Amino acid sequence: MGPVRFSGMRRTLGVLIRQVASPLGGGTAFPALSRIERELRQCRGAAAAASVLAERKAELCRLLSRRFAPAAAQALTLKILNLYLARRHFRERDRVLLSRPFGLVVDPSNVCELACPGCVHSRGSEERSVFDWPRGTLAEERFRALLRSYGPAAIGIYFCNYGEPLLNLRTPQLIRMAKGYLMSTALSTSLSVRRFDPDAYVESGLDFMVLSIDGATQPVYQAFRRNGNLELVLDNARRLVAAKRKAGRRTPVLSWNFLAFEHNAHEIPRAERMARGLGVDVFRVVNPFDVRWDDPAIRPAAVRPYVRRLDYASLSYPPENWNPFPGSLEAGAIASAFEAPWNGQAEAAGGPGPGHTCHWLYKNMVMDAGGRILPCCGAPRPDAKLVFGRFEGRDGDAFNTDMYRQARALFSAGARGAGDEPYCAQCEWDHSTVNIGSPEIRRYFRAADAAFFDRRSLRLLSDW
Numbered sequence: 001m002g003p004v005r006f007s008g009m010r011r012t013l014g015v016l017i018r019q020v021a022s023p024l025g026g027g028t029a030f031p032a033l034s035r036i037e038r039e040l041r042q043c044r045g046a047a048a049a050a051s052v053l054a055e056r057k058a059e060l061c062r063l064l065s066r067r068f069a070p071a072a073a074q075a076l077t078l079k080i081l082n083l084y085l086a087r088r089h090f091r092e093r094d095r096v097l098l099s100r101p102f103g104l105v106v107d108p109s110n111v112c113e114l115a116c117p118g119c120v121h122s123r124g125s126e127e128r129s130v131f132d133w134p135r136g137t138l139a140e141e142r143f144r145a146l147l148r149s150y151g152p153a154a155i156g157i158y159f160c161n162y163g164e165p166l167l168n169l170r171t172p173q174l175i176r177m178a179k180g181y182l183m184s185t186a187l188s189t190s191l192s193v194r195r196f197d198p199d200a201y202v203e204s205g206l207d208f209m210v211l212s213i214d215g216a217t218q219p220v221y222q223a224f225r226r227n228g229n230l231e232l233v234l235d236n237a238r239r240l241v242a243a244k245r246k247a248g249r250r251t252p253v254l255s256w257n258f259l260a261f262e263h264n265a266h267e268i269p270r271a272e273r274m275a276r277g278l279g280v281d282v283f284r285v286v287n288p289f290d291v292r293w294d295d296p297a298i299r300p301a302a303v304r305p306y307v308r309r310l311d312y313a314s315l316s317y318p319p320e321n322w323n324p325f326p327g328s329l330e331a332g333a334i335a336s337a338f339e340a341p342w343n344g345q346a347e348a349a350g351g352p353g354p355g356h357t358c359h360w361l362y363k364n365m366v367m368d369a370g371g372r373i374l375p376c377c378g379a380p381r382p383d384a385k386l387v388f389g390r391f392e393g394r395d396g397d398a399f400n401t402d403m404y405r406q407a408r409a410l411f412s413a414g415a416r417g418a419g420d421e422p423y424c425a426q427c428e429w430d431h432s433t434v435n436i437g438s439p440e441i442r443r444y445f446r447a448a449d450a451a452f453f454d455r456r457s458l459r460l461l462s463d464w
């Protein structure tokens with residue numbers, strides 16, 4: 001056993017000892033969290049809720065400081081209280097939020113060299129200018145500013161929307177920066193890229209990597225992943241697994257995702273065997289979106305989706321990766337966010353009451369590589385207003401732009417008919433499944449300290 005592997009095992013062991021020792025050290029988060037819940041139930045309006053949370057901030061942070069280092073305790077306090085506030089806004093259907101998005105979706109690159117049907121990059125989409133999707137690469141300064149504004153309160157970030165994240169050679173650095181704010185990190189890639197440094201991704205602190213591979217042979221694979229090179233993909237996957245083994249790390253957890261179409265469904269068993277042979281952690285069969293509007297030959301298969309864990313603990317965040325760089329947390333930025341009052345961040349304004357709404361508008365925020373703010377994973381089109389603002393690097397309030405307010409009001413007040421309204425007015429997509437939602441909240445806090453954030457605490461934090 002080499003020294004690197006030994007240090008990885010020692011780190012895992014240390015985390016496990018801390019997690020087992022928590023109950024022996026006394027208590028869980030539940031009493032403190034349920035007290036906050038009770039007090040919130042008794043107050044009216046988001047501003048009153050914000051003052052309850054402000055009053056409980058120091059006390060909660062003191063409790064967390066018994067188990068976590070000071071910067072981590074402050075960050076956790078902010079993330080927990082932000083969840084409470086976001087849920088409060090959601091329940092009240094507020095139009096203007098004091099809370100921040102607890103999940104971020106960011107494209108490190110808007111570019112992709114593949115041309116899969118149905119995507120903004122497909123040949124048909126580009127020829128017909130179906131989407132409004134400019135090329136571009138995310139500037140590190142813009143991302144640093146985004147993290148300063150939204151990182152302290154966010155629990156997770158997904159580095160991919162419509163671009164291929166591996167085409168930005170600085171993506172491992174971006175991941176590492178997000179880890180400085182104690183965020184869980186994930187990305188999705190085709191792996192069909194020539195310049196790829198697997199060691200950099202393993203060392204970045206990345207938690208999850210989705211490998212989008214929809215075939216086991218080149219002709220079948222490329223029927224959907226156009227311009228993709230399966231041999232290159234498999235070689236990159238092999239190098240990634242080897243880099244993890246060399247570093248003695250369980251992360252990134254690798255999930256081979258297979259979109260099941262009529263043309264490739266017969267290769268699912270073979271792909272699963274290949275995934276096992278490669279040493280990836282999860283094999284997942286997924287029902288794709290229908291892309292027949294773009295290519296009538298590509299039809300979803302009537303196949304039941306399933307998840308096969310090839311490695312026992314593969315669907316959890318490995319606890320040792322929750323805070324992989326404790327010496328380089330962004331303590332200054334976390335401390336100033338901790339000191340900032342919520343009521344200084346935005347003006348609260350309630351909507352007229354409950355009714356259907358879209359979860360995206362309260363939970364996650366999306367930014368493309370050029371800084372455009374989108375409310376969800378829908379791609380902007382000339383006939384679909386989905387650009388809700390632009391994050392220019394200053395600490396503005398990108399989560400409460402006029403478009404965001406209009407979109408929330410469309411649901412809470414039924415304020416329709418202006419003609420120039422957000423696409424939400426006619427949207428028929430799934431309004432309740434967001435990229436970073438309740439399952440991710442539970443995994444996040446379990447990884448932080450599974451004994452302290454026990455089952456009841458997790459329910460309080462993640463039930464919407």
Ligand code: SF4
Pocket residue numbers: 358359360361375376377378407423424425427428429430431
């Ligand atoms: S209503 Fe539709 S377009 Fe608007 S944020 Fe939700 S999913 Fe996106």
